[in-house]
Amino acid sequence: MAGSGNAHLRGDSALLTVRDLVVEYATDAGVVQAVSGVSFDVLPGETLGIVGESGCGKSTTGRAVLRLDPGTRGTIEFDGERIDQARPQRMRALRRDMQMVFQDPVASLNPRRKVRDVVAEGLVIGGVPAAARTERAATVLAQVGLDEGRFAELMPRQLSGGQAQRVAMARALALSPKLLICDEPVSALDVSVQAQTLNLIEDIKTAYALTVVFIAHDLSVVRAVSDDVMVMYLGKVCEFGDADLVYERPAHPYTRALLDSVPLFDAERGFAGPALDGDVPSPLSPPSGCRFRTRCPRAEELCAVSEPQVREVRGDQYVACHFPLHDTDSGDLPIPTTQHASGR
Amino acid sequence: MDKEVGDPADPVTPILEVRDLRVHIGTPRGVVRAVDGVSLTIGHGQALGVVGESGSGKSVTAKAVMGMLPRGAGCSGHILFQGRDLLTLSPSELRKIWGTQVAMVLQDPGRSLNPVVRVERQLTEGMRRHLGVGRAEARGRAVDLLVEVGVPDPERRLRAYPHELSGGMRQRVMIAIALACEPDLVIADEPTTALDVTVQRQVLDLLGRIRRDRGTALMLISHDLAVVAGRTDRTAVMYAGRLAEVGATRTVFSTPRHRYTHALLEAVPTIDHERHTPLRLIPGTLPDPVAPPRGCRFGPRCTAVRTECGAPGPVMTPVGGDHRVACCVPVPPPDAPPLTGDQDGR
Numbered sequence: 001m002a003g004s005g006n007a008h009l010r011g012d013s014a015l016l017t018v019r020d021l022v023v024e025y026a027t028d029a030g031v032v033q034a035v036s037g038v039s040f041d042v043l044p045g046e047t048l049g050i051v052g053e054s055g056c057g058k059s060t061t062g063r064a065v066l067r068l069d070p071g072t073r074g075t076i077e078f079d080g081e082r083i084d085q086a087r088p089q090r091m092r093a094l095r096r097d098m099q100m101v102f103q104d105p106v107a108s109l110n111p112r113r114k115v116r117d118v119v120a121e122g123l124v125i126g127g128v129p130a131a132a133r134t135e136r137a138a139t140v141l142a143q144v145g146l147d148e149g150r151f152a153e154l155m156p157r158q159l160s161g162g163q164a165q166r167v168a169m170a171r172a173l174a175l176s177p178k179l180l181i182c183d184e185p186v187s188a189l190d191v192s193v194q195a196q197t198l199n200l201i202e203d204i205k206t207a208y209a210l211t212v213v214f215i216a217h218d219l220s221v222v223r224a225v226s227d228d229v230m231v232m233y234l235g236k237v238c239e240f241g242d243a244d245l246v247y248e249r250p251a252h253p254y255t256r257a258l259l260d261s262v263p264l265f266d267a268e269r270g271f272a273g274p275a276l277d278g279d280v281p282s283p284l285s286p287p288s289g290c291r292f293r294t295r296c297p298r299a300e301e302l303c304a305v306s307e308p309q310v311r312e313v314r315g316d317q318y319v320a321c322h323f324p325l326h327d328t329d330s331g332d333l334p335i336p337t338t339q340h341a342s343g344r
Numbered sequence: 345m346d347k348e349v350g351d352p353a354d355p356v357t358p359i360l361e362v363r364d365l366r367v368h369i370g371t372p373r374g375v376v377r378a379v380d381g382v383s384l385t386i387g388h389g390q391a392l393g394v395v396g397e398s399g400s401g402k403s404v405t406a407k408a409v410m411g412m413l414p415r416g417a418g419c420s421g422h423i424l425f426q427g428r429d430l431l432t433l434s435p436s437e438l439r440k441i442w443g444t445q446v447a448m449v450l451q452d453p454g455r456s457l458n459p460v461v462r463v464e465r466q467l468t469e470g471m472r473r474h475l476g477v478g479r480a481e482a483r484g485r486a487v488d489l490l491v492e493v494g495v496p497d498p499e500r501r502l503r504a505y506p507h508e509l510s511g512g513m514r515q516r517v518m519i520a521i522a523l524a525c526e527p528d529l530v531i532a533d534e535p536t537t538a539l540d541v542t543v544q545r546q547v548l549d550l551l552g553r554i555r556r557d558r559g560t561a562l563m564l565i566s567h568d569l570a571v572v573a574g575r576t577d578r579t580a581v582m583y584a585g586r587l588a589e590v591g592a593t594r595t596v597f598s599t600p601r602h603r604y605t606h607a608l609l610e611a612v613p614t615i616d617h618e619r620h621t622p623l624r625l626i627p628g629t630l631p632d633p634v635a636p637p638r639g640c641r642f643g644p645r646c647t648a649v650r651t652e653c654g655a656p657g658p659v660m661t662p663v664g665g666d667h668r669v670a671c672c673v674p675v676p677p678p679d680a681p682p683l684t685g686d687q688d689g690r
Contacts, residue, residue: 053540054511160629190397191567192626195611199622217541224613224623243619261545262615263570265597270574275549276542279510 006039007311008240008318014041014077015211016065016179021074023060030284034060036235037074039310042179042228047205047212049226049243051219051258055280056232058215062181065213066098067091079178096126099172103184105164109156115141115167116152122175140170143207144200162193166200173204180205181213186221198224219262223247231255234283234291237310241317251319251326254292290322298323357427359529359561360386360409360446365421367404369414374634378404380585381421383660386529386578391555391562393572393593396582397608399633402565405582406531409563410448411438426528444474447522451534453514457506463517464502470524489520493550512543519550523558530554531563536571548575569612573597578666581605584631584641587660591667601663601674604642640672648673 006019023035035057042048050058064072067083076084083094102108109118119140120133128136138148144166156164165185172180182201186194202225205212216222222229222243229246231239231254239252250256260273278295281287287294293303302322310320367379379401386392396402407413409423409430423430425441433441450456458466467489468482477485483502490498493516506514515535522530532551536544552575555562566572572579573593580590581602589602600606610624617623628645631637639657643649650673658670663677 053542162629190630191569191608192397192611193629195613195623195625198613199625202620202622219541220613220615220617223615223619224617224621226619247615258541259615261542263544263548263568263574265570265573265609265614270548270552271545275545277546279512279543280540 009041015044017041017077019075023072032283033235046227049222049229050215051222052232057235058232059183062183062215096175097177098179099177100181101168101185105168115154119170140173144170161189179211183215234286239319245317251313251324252321253296253298358385358387361424363422368418376633377585382587386561389559391576393576393579394565395572400582401585402582406533444525446529447527449518449522449532449535451537453518463504474525493520529561533565584636589669595667601669602671603646606675
């Protein structure tokens with residue numbers, strides 16, 4: 001999984017292209033390798049889901065696209081323009097087209113502004129006149145299902161979590177962005193509110209012809225909204241591809257383990273497969289070769305010395321693994337080396 | 345062993361019986377009836393799942409059992425542990441029960457462990473005080489417990505501080521602490537909510553193994569329906585301080601009869617959810633805790649609501665076996681009679 005390599009990139013037609021993204025933080029204990037050479041692209045109008053556990057770099061990746069954090073290397077191209085070197089002024093203009101919704105909805109709203117002002121803030125910066133701002137705020141609030149008369153004058157602390165997340169979405173929509181990055185948008189919400197919010201994301205995506213990057217740890221939530229899925233582990237790409245393929249025929253052992261760890265409603269089985277041993281290693285000193293090898297049931301010597309590159313396993317599905325899982329029925333996977341063991 | 349009460353051979357007295365529990369908590373905006381007439385039973389060695397959203401009262405119920413309610417909260421009803429009402433016992437009698445015969449595992453192991461005390465002392469202080477075990481023996485037992493909960497290199501971990509452990513390891517240590525005095529009942533309140541999915545899996549497997557090996561009864565509280573579905577004998581569904589439905593887990597999940605349970609199950613995306621197909625919605629929002637609706641508290645959001653759902657509202661009614669539902673317009677049963685009475689209390 002130490003997925004470097006660009007086999008899964010789709011080139012010029014993408015709205016967003018990220019190549020060899022590296023994000024590192026210096027800490028007292030050493031350098032945290034949060035994202036290590038991640039490449040992906042997002043086609044216009046599609047939703048890319050990014051899944052993985054804590055420390056896999058999924059949120060860092062989302063923030064890096066908007067250049068919210070320093071210490072980022074790599075190439076980021078948005079709508080045909082290289083933005084990784086863009087000057088702050090240009091970046092401010094670009095961010096109107098690239099909006100973000102964060103995990104903690106209440107904390108992401110300015111606590112001292114009324115809902116209407118929170119929503120219209122980006123328009124103020126854009127120089128839109130006051131009357132037009134008020135009208136626009138009313139429109140987007142209505143689009144996210146909040147009645148302007150009831151909510152516009154409220155303060156963020158008077159909102160429930162679900163309402164605050166709607167306000168955050170209205171704020172993003174006010175600028176009519178092209179790209180919406182949602183970082184764990186529903187993980188702080190109750191089940192019934194989560195369903196409402198997911199449906200809303202789907203609705204506004206259609207209404208605004210949005211391209212969406214949807215970052216979440218919950219595999220079921222990601223499946224419900226994503227066209228393509230990227231699975232990350234410890235700063236690297238494990239698997240990338242069409243969501244149905246990745247969920248139904250996972251090629252990376254880590255993807256398989258994630259899916260097997262999702263609790264099922266089926267009381268007889270509980271889980272679809274065996275548990276994964278151990279914990280995620282420290283990003284301060286990730287394992288050599290494939291970063292997943294210390295927990296991987298299929299790991300062999302090769303995995304410790306050589307980092308697997310992202311390569312195609314079947315149309316629309318890419319994996320960074322020396323010994324990917326293959327279908328027993330069709331056996332259509334290319335097998336990389338002769339000594340590749342049966343594993344488990 | 346070290347306990348004399350709560351013999352698992354006594355099948356008649358449930359290990360825990362909560363009767364008509366009411367908890368009132370004063371807030372600046374008014375009184376919240378956090379738990380409003382809830383009755384629950386857990387048999388010896390049985391696992392009861394309690395599910396619900398924010399404000400359902402699931403955690404407050406557990407806190408009432410453990411005596412962890414906020415100061416000033418009013419609590420009435422009966423909490424019978426092995427037949428003795430915890431709400432009438434003296435503090436010294438309660439100290440012999442809390443932490444020993446009934447133990448709790450909390451959501452955030454980072455905050456529920458003492459950050460400045462090594463694992464060894466946190467793990468052994470309960471046994472030394474309540475079981476009268478000497479220092480050396482307590483240490484030996486602590487090592488055994490860490491092995492049992494799957495902590496590698498236990499000797500070294502005993503000397504560690506909580507911050508030196510990963511989240512999954514901390515939760516294992518929490519579970520070991522809960523088990524230290526060999527409780528008859530473990531209450532786990534969102535034990536895996538702060539954990540990653542692969543670590544959550546490990547901890548859920550661990551809780552299941554403990555139940556099998558030790559015969560410990562379990563109250564498993566979670567907002568995640570699937571966490572409870574695969575791991576409990578019976579399930580209680582709570583909404584806004586009240587019990588909506590209780591029955592065999594398999595029955596509640598396969599043939600829910602309460603309109604809320606039904607709607608909630610439909611609203612959860614599953615791992616094989618077809619992409620871009622809208623989720624079924626529960627309209628509206630959770631009720632205001634200081635001014636809940638009269639009658640059925642789910643009424644304002646229910647698609648099947650009728651006039652009889654208003655005050656006084658539904659009461660718990662058996663719908664077959666020990667499956668009980670508080671709904672005036674229950675979901676019709678499926679053609680085949682639902683499976684009931686399949687809890688076996690292994």
